[in-house]
Amino acid sequence: MQQTDDRRRGALWPAMAGAFAGLAALGLAACNGDNGGNGSASGNGELVRYNPDPYPSTYTPLPAETVLIQGATVFDGVGGEFENYDVLMQDGRIAGIGEGLEAPEGTVIVDGRGRYVTPGIIDAHSHLGVYPSPSVSAHADGNEITSPVTAEVWAEHGVWPQDPGFDSALAGGVTTLHVLPGSANLFGGRGITLRNVPSRTVQGMKFPDAPYTLKMACGENPKRVYGGQGRAPGSRMGNMAGYREAWQRAVEYRRSWNRYWDAGDASAVSPTRNLELDTLMGVLDGEILIQMHCYRADEMALVLDMAREFDYRVTTFHHAVEAYKIGDLLAADDVCSAVWADWGGFKMEAYDSINENLALVHAAGACAMIHSDHPLGIQRLNQEVAKALGAGRRLGIEVSDGEAMAWLTSNPARGLGIFDETGSLEAGKRADVVLWSAHPFSTYALADHVYIDGALMYDREDPERRTVRDFMLGQPGEGVL
């Protein structure tokens, strides 16, 4: 067979992958959390509500010094490129960027001359933790391939925090990543946004207050997986019917809860909780963001109509190999596309892959971003963007380096609902920063420093300043890139 691991995984990944995102009790809205999440009813006169955050983030930034990077070329992630600029990080936040910044006493000064600074890279589509290395069968926790609608499962419940891929991604400048269930199912479950930090628990990696997401999947994967078992969906028609049936149930579920809450009668019997529909209700309430695996242009157009039919929003189409064909429709509905630079050919719906996809979507005025979907690709998203940029420019599309930098920083932050916190170098934001040895669109550029919330998490020159997951201890590849 063709060699190994990665490619097989690559082929299967978009295939099996799909993902899910989960539930969210968020829909249950206005939870007061008083009753510990089990909805224990009302004896004391309260309406039944459920805790929307039963597995809360315990992430605490590592200790951070005040750091001033001086004299670098700085990309702010929102279009700007500034020569000979300084970046000041203080108390874990960006204190400022500009020329000749003053630093308080005791500040760590980093010589940025000849080097480049960008916001920390954000990967909008990763399966680290749910399909970790090594990819043995026991580690396949990213697809609940037992039913096509599993909005009740949560990626965070399958994340193995010891995946060595997190360490490698950090060396590639990734400070935040969005881990999704796979695409075997129509509704794969909830996705989770993580800080790329070492922790014994997934809770210790969760991005505080990041919205939950829900993975959905178009096309070949669900119909192949279930049609092959003689179950629905067995066709693209069945895919759409499966989504619509679930959305209709969610509409009715939400109506019954709203009726109960609006009535305000604590003595009334509350609706029965349904974990699957909790998540879908969260989407209808606008609290959970739809991240939908979809390759073909015609399918994306149908999904946009379906979103209107049930009154929800698609935040981002993932893979979106044919997004370039419908840039106008995507722009009109303000939907992002998260794409590869150049994957294709592994299945029929990837047949029309072109390297200009990202640039064409950008040129159409729609939100576009790179994504990895792969434990190796996540290590060099800067190169993936460079390839997409080069291809776009050769087609005549004018995009500055600064604009293209948004494709791996601010745009994924927007697509994940965390742009207020990260994704650009603007005063007050989390100090998620990468210092590069050369222009990050060069193949030869390496991340010299990676800061998360101002803490130096990775230093290329210092083997001690490098995370090493448990699995790698004592292995022949321990601690190397």
Place this chain on the structure above:
Amino acid sequence: MMKSVICAAFIAALGLGAASAQTLAVTNGRVVTNTDAGIIENGTVLIRDGMIEAAGANVSIPSGVEVIDANGGWITPGLFHPHTQLGLIEVALESSTSDAAAPGASFTAAIDVADAYNPAGGYIADSRRHGITRYGVFPSTGRGIIAGRGALASSTGAPDALFATRAFLYVDMSQSGASTAGGSRNAAWAYLRAAFEDARFYPGRFMAHHEGDAINRFDAAALVSAVRGEIPIFMQVERASDIRRAIRFSRDHPAARFVFVGAAESWMVAEELAEAGIPVIIDPLRNLPASFDILAARLDAPARLHAAGVQTAYTTISADLYFNPRLITQHAGNAVAHGASWEDAFRSITLSAAEIHGVGDRYGALASGYAGDVVVWDGDPLEVLNAPVAVVIDGVSQSMVSRQSRLAERYAEQVPDGQYGYRH
């Protein structure tokens, strides 16, 4: 205007222009020769009758010949990808479109990729547009660990694009080979030894019956040339312990010639490999313990192999081998980022790959006597922002149009919905 130029090029590629090679000069660029001449600034390459006549700074261009002006870009030998399945796979997940492997077949070594290879395969034009002019095509394993015999192709897309067939044998002795062999490495090695014996004693052993200890008569006949060393054996092997075992196997079979493919942990065995003179084809981007076969994979493995003097070429396993062989320049660039010299890395996707395939005297360098395979780039070919602007094979300028570029052109501007279908 861009469109008309492209259409003209496309029409040329369809036949008329792909005529016989005349004299062609590629000039005004940074010439990477892959010879002792090194890199020549502001040089010229002169091609006559499909072969390189001269490459250097002071090459005079005869009057009236076709000239490609590199405009200060880079002029390099065409890329040679040693390890692809171009022309075998259209859509990987659609088995009806793939001839890479035959799990239901009864043959092993007798399988010959030339019988399936399609020079008009859907991704060949785009590979060419990205600078690949020559490549190896290998069969994947089906029923047994011996996959069959590979071939060498040019990316012209012409009916005669295969220029060497039955050129190497492909065998999988990695973790996946162990699985194919029935479930363990020891079973795989027992099978391989038995198959070698069957071939060594061919045809005598088969006088009385058609079955050998491991393989049938037809397969044994096909295996003979590999066992005798007439063609190399490309052995997929990853773990250091397996590589050492494979080196021992090579000593037991001194006539046979081996090339190790995959070889993620080969850096741990680099000295032994150099001493044994066994080349390695490695993917510079694999660095995670994706399986227990490659726990020691690391990004500076190519640099370590070069330093130890192992003859090394690169591949694109972690991308893929049928749609994205074109990413081989990115893979080489990352080898440089992690310690390889630019010269070693570039050689690993040109001349070294050709040498490993036994054709290093014809392909992979810009020197007199080499085939006229030349790529003009808008800058350093290993930089991901850059790309070829012209590709020449056997002295003939190639089309820079592919199905992918046609799609991009069609959707380059927004038009009313019904008009897209008329943009072609």
